[in-house]
Amino acid sequence: MATVLVVEDSPTQREIIIQLLQKSGLQVTVAHDGVEALEQIQVSCPSIVVLDVVMPRMNGYELCRKLKTxxxxxxxxxxxxxxxxxxxxxxxxxxxxxxxYIVKPFQSNEFLGTVKQLLQG
Incomplete structure (x- = not known):
């Protein structure tokens, strides 16, 4: 089963994203910021990382750059x-x-379509 790591500091946004992913049958793990996400990824590497841009300690741009390099x-x-x-x-x-790159607020079907497309590719 594919695992999605949700990196989001807003409790409301985090919950919305988690619910959507779980309802579509995906396993979800959570980090509250980029530093916590990096620590988790070292232990267990997810299939996809969904991340916010504006977060404390390490923003989404920095985290993405670190993951991709x-x-x-x-x-x-x-x-x-x-x-x-x-x-x-x-x-x-x-x-x-x-x-x-998906802009909030997003349409559920757009978001899930993007996740599924990336899981196939």
């Missing part, structure tokens, strides 16, 4: 999920190595 984690799929919806934000996220 480390040979052990460079193949982990990364979906950035942020309220930062300007074209520059999307461009910068993709430049850091993100496989997808």
């Amino acid at each position: 480390d040979p052990k984690t460079q193949n982990v799929r990364v979906i950035m999920c942020s309220t930062k919806g300007e074209e520059f934000d999307r461009h910068w996220g993709m430049k850091q190595g993100a496989d997808a």
